Amino acid sequence: MLNFEEAIIRIDNDISIQDRETYSKDFDAIRNYLMDIMKATDPVFKKIYAGPSLFGSYLDNIKIDKPDEFDVHFLLKLPFYEDIQIKKDKNRPGFVKLLLSKPLKQMKSDPNLHFVYEQFEQFVTPSKFLMRSEIQHWLERIITKALKTYGNSVPNAAGTDEYDLVYLKRGTAHTIEATSTNGREISIDFVPAFRFNATYDWFAERPFPKNIKEKLWFAVPKPTVGPKGGRKLTFSICVPQTEKHLITGKYNLKPTLRLLKSIRDRMNEGYFMKSYFIKSIYLLENDEQDDDFWMQSPGKLLLHTLDKLLFFLDSKCIPFYWCPSMNLLASLDEIRVIILKESFQKVRNKLVQFSQKPGVDYNKMRRLFGIATKPLKQEYVQN
Incomplete structure (x- = not known):
């Protein structure tokens, strides 16, 4: 007893969790395939895509049972991102707004970046604040087109099986439900995030921990409660690596x-x-x-x-x-x-x-x- x-x-x-290695390798294969075909589909996404970054239970090693659900940020880095003006949302603690006036002006004058300017000029308000819903709709269109153009199947990491991919838009996340021929299922929530450095820009109430060397934080397009005015501009402060x-x-x-x-x-x-x-x-x-x-x-x-x-x-x-x-x-x-x-x-x-x-x-x-x-x-x- x-x-x-x-x-x-x-x-x-x-x-x-059990069988971590197999699931992790298959997750890598699916993630890499999706990001590759998104870059092949849209030149602007290819230009600003800055790599993946895990977050959530799998990153923190607190996942339970099978490791068949993954959360991953795909990081976005605009040209002249250091000139983005980050504004604290006074009505919504924990949220910020991104003002793109300076980066857009510089991209417009650079012939090699004009195509990025033309795209993001459509995603801002007249006062040049980035609208989270426009970013999300754009990414949704890219994923839908990429899967239609390049196919919605990908081999597993070992090359012995194949996953069929189904795309679902769920709130903040772009979800891929992958099912292999042998019945293995993996669900991946892809969430866009703009990366910033807390050494220069930090807008949370709690000070950033001094003992953390890599002072990264992300601005994630996320809906929230609060006054209707300005709600479409909300980006959540997200600090997964430090947590x-x-x-x-x-x-x-x-x-x-x-x-x-x-x-x-x-x-x-x-x-x-x-x-x-x-x-x-x-x-x-x-x-x-x-x-x-x-x-x-x-x-x-x-x-x-x-x-x-x-x-x-x-x-x-x-x-x-x-x-x-x-x-x-x-x-x-x-x-x-x-x-x-x-x-x-x-x-x-x-x-x-x-x-x-x-x-x-x-x-x-x-x-x-x-x-x-x-x-x-x-x-x-x-x-």
């Missing part, structure tokens, strides 16, 4: 983060609680604690973080780490927040009951993490 902490550790092992650094090497932080995500995934209404909301709680808590705090047992840390989550849900606010005056829950109505709180409270109560017993029913505990349908590993069956 397992005790509570032993069961928690084995559950974390159960939900840890990865902040939560790495913190002992049992990542295991408990994975466990909390697994709890979220088994809830019918869990999709309202985005992974970034959960990660934000850990970023905020990590800021308050020293490294020794994360050396506590995974079960104890999980209960602690669940209490933090319930506190934020009760207050109907999860602060954005970089701009705490921004409420990540603002996009959810009050009823959804209440439902989430009730669901997480029930799980918390059950976990407390398990923690107070000398031995636990491992199968029952697994159900709380949404893995009841998976077969037990033989070593667990014997126990």
Whole structure:
């Protein structure tokens, strides 16, 4: 019979991702194919494309189960990007606006860059602020045309199978759903981002960490709540590489983060609680604690973080780490927040009951993490 902490550790092992290398290589093949045909389709995209950059659960090594979902920024770098004037959006903490007056003027006078000017002149307001929706529509047209022109199939990395690609536009992301002949499925969210350096331009409320050498941040075209006027100009501050650094090497932080995500995934209404909301709680808590705090047992840390989550849900606010005056829950109505709180409270109560017993029913505990349908590993069956 397992005790509570032993069961928690084995559950974390159960939900840890498998077959990482195969999925990663196939992801690389699909990503490279899409970017190559987009560059072949549109000369402006070819000129400003500055490479891929992972973000989300896979980058942070907190992905659970199969590594079949990837989030990747495709970075965009305009000529004379250092002359882009970045303006803080006063009505929307955590968001900025991009003023292209100077870069456009310089591109217009350069014969080798006039084609970029002609394209981006269509994407700005009369006052030369970049419109996020125009960028997104342009990219959507490029992807659609590229797949139609060059085909929607690509060999897997090993050359033994082939993926069929289906393109879907979902909010901020350009999603590719890839299905191989043998039935393997991979979903990739491609999100455009303009890259900047925090040494020169930083518009978040929290200072950029001094110990981070590569001070990169991205401006991501993202819709938001707030006054209607100016909403079409919103770009979200995004700092994935630095966030990865902040939560790495913190002992049992990542295991408990994975466990909390697994709890979220088994809830019918869990999709309202985005992974970034959960990660934000850990970023905020990590800021308050020293490294020794994360050396506590995974079960104890999980209960602690669940209490933090319930506190934020009760207050109907999860602060954005970089701009705490921004409420990540603002996009959810009050009823959804209440439902989430009730669901997480029930799980918390059950976990407390398990923690107070000398031995636990491992199968029952697994159900709380949404893995009841998976077969037990033989070593667990014997126990």
